[in-house]
Amino acid sequence: MKNRRFLQILRVIGLIVIVGMIPVVSVAGVEITVYNDSSSLFIVDNTITALAFDDSGYAWIGFNSGFFNTNLVKFAGESSYFLYGDSLNPGLNASWVTSIDFTENFDVWIGTQTQGARRFDRDSTWWEYRPDNSDLADLSVYTVAIGTDDHIWFGFYEAGLSQLTPDSVWSTYQSPSYPMDNSIRDVFVDSDGDIWTAAIGGLYRYDGTAVWTSYVVANSDLPSDTVYSVNQDWSGDYWIGTHNGVCRFDGGSNWTCFTSENSDLAPGPVTSLAIDSNGYVWCGHREIQEERDSVWVSRYDGISWIKINIDNNELVRNISVTCLAADAGGDIWVGTSGEGISQIRMTTPVHDDDHGTLPNDHVLSQNHPNPFNSSTKISYRIPKRSDVTLQVYDILGRKVTTLVNEIQSAGTYSAVWDGLGATGQRVASGIYLYRLSANGFTQTRKMILLK
Numbered sequence: 001m002k003n004r005r006f007l008q009i010l011r012v013i014g015l016i017v018i019v020g021m022i023p024v025v026s027v028a029g030v031e032i033t034v035y036n037d038s039s040s041l042f043i044v045d046n047t048i049t050a051l052a053f054d055d056s057g058y059a060w061i062g063f064n065s066g067f068f069n070t071n072l073v074k075f076a077g078e079s080s081y082f083l084y085g086d087s088l089n090p091g092l093n094a095s096w097v098t099s100i101d102f103t104e105n106f107d108v109w110i111g112t113q114t115q116g117a118r119r120f121d122r123d124s125t126w127w128e129y130r131p132d133n134s135d136l137a138d139l140s141v142y143t144v145a146i147g148t149d150d151h152i153w154f155g156f157y158e159a160g161l162s163q164l165t166p167d168s169v170w171s172t173y174q175s176p177s178y179p180m181d182n183s184i185r186d187v188f189v190d191s192d193g194d195i196w197t198a199a200i201g202g203l204y205r206y207d208g209t210a211v212w213t214s215y216v217v218a219n220s221d222l223p224s225d226t227v228y229s230v231n232q233d234w235s236g237d238y239w240i241g242t243h244n245g246v247c248r249f250d251g252g253s254n255w256t257c258f259t260s261e262n263s264d265l266a267p268g269p270v271t272s273l274a275i276d277s278n279g280y281v282w283c284g285h286r287e288i289q290e291e292r293d294s295v296w297v298s299r300y301d302g303i304s305w306i307k308i309n310i311d312n313n314e315l316v317r318n319i320s321v322t323c324l325a326a327d328a329g330g331d332i333w334v335g336t337s338g339e340g341i342s343q344i345r346m347t348t349p350v351h352d353d354d355h356g357t358l359p360n361d362h363v364l365s366q367n368h369p370n371p372f373n374s375s376t377k378i379s380y381r382i383p384k385r386s387d388v389t390l391q392v393y394d395i396l397g398r399k400v401t402t403l404v405n406e407i408q409s410a411g412t413y414s415a416v417w418d419g420l421g422a423t424g425q426r427v428a429s430g431i432y433l434y435r436l437s438a439n440g441f442t443q444t445r446k447m448i449l450l451k
Contacts, residue, residue: 031347034312036340042081044070048335051323052100055369062097071097099144104373109152111141117154135170137162143186148193148451155184155197179212180204188230191429191448198227203240221255222247231273234446236431239281241270246283266296266307274324274332277366279446282332284321292317297334310334310342328368364436364443371448378434379414386439390415393433400427419449
């Protein structure tokens with residue numbers, strides 16, 4: 001009892017002291033690190049409701065509610081973390097945190113299950129948004145997404161969409177006034193600025209001005225009208241998680257749908273999606289009765305699927321994946337409905353035909369953040385003195401700008417691209433390539449610029 005009280009005090013003052021071992025499980029090609037309330041002090045509850053990484057690499061974790069009504073943690077590594085909740089920060093009332101996203105000016109936006117939305121400046125100031133003090137459509141915010149020019153989109157459990165512009169103008173979109181379903185489960189803003197909403201009654205695309213497009217079983221290849229999640233890969237294709245598998249869609253007429261019956265996709269509805277720094281697609285699955293002893297995650301490398309069972313407690317059953325997030329190093333963090341967080345690291349060397357085979361002595365890292373809004377950092381390493389060039393190209397192979405063109409000694413370097421072309425003009429949103437050349441070594445990676 002004394003030890004438990006001591007652990008709570010450590011949590012309140014914002015320190016991490018690892019008491020005991022953090023479980024690490026290694027299977028063929030995969031290393032899984034488990035963070036739960038028994039091994040990690042920053043896990044205040046084993047039910048994880050939201051998970052996101054900011055542009056500094058910090059993990060923001062939402063909970064149903066922990067001790068002292070803590071429902072949000074900023075995890076800054078195993079030496080420090082910060083707690084936010086009703087008893088600690090008056091600006092964040094005790095309510096299930098449902099969604100977390102970040103604006104270009106570093107504000108944190110938070111959706112809650114019963115208390116509307118919150119904005120936090122990452123210092124000490126909180127803003128509350130509710131129907132009684134703003135034009136937010138409802139208190140039950142299921143998801144928050146940051147759109148073009150920091151437009152904020154709110155998806156509700158049963159009240160459609162709300163939009164807040166930077167100049168504080170609100171708009172609401174609801175059925176039957178708009179061709180959509182009001183039970184929103186995800187909002188995603190693509191590389192063109194279009195808004196995609198996953199809903200219990202279908203998938204909906206809005207161009208931000210006047211055009212809505214609806215996708216349901218009756219007019220598309222969707223395997224189910226119940227859609228949980230949307231994301232976009234490096235090639236610009238959309239991935240749609242549904243109650244019956246996941247689909248890849250080119251935005252026009254071409255669909256490819258994967259289920260556990262026609263592929264190695266794990267069983268269960270796909271309720272969350274993430275794209276890692278290699279461009280691979282990850283799916284988180286809801287539990288099903290036939291697999292109640294398993295907690296499934298699937299990964300697609302462009303050719304085939306692998307499925308990973310992250311279950312870490314045989315005494316707990318009926319656990320689902322609630323959220324996914326990719327960190328800058330390529331690891332996938334998986335939030336669950338009762339087993340905390342699993343960090344998945346692929347230990348088998350990755351070969352990507354688009355990138356070439358990486359020699360051990362040269363490294364070109366994935367840019368971070370990616371996608372990005374205003375600027376992104378590209379890191380690389382060279383093993384010996386070389387004539388180095390680092391250039392940016394558009395998707396058609398036309399050179400946009402040169403970031404590095406000089407002789408450099410062996411070491412690790414980084415360059416920042418601010419989204420400008422060679423003459424200082426701001427380039428359009430879309431997919432871009434960056435290429436490192438040094439001493440006969442060449443490697444190219446993709447990045448996505450959003451506005």
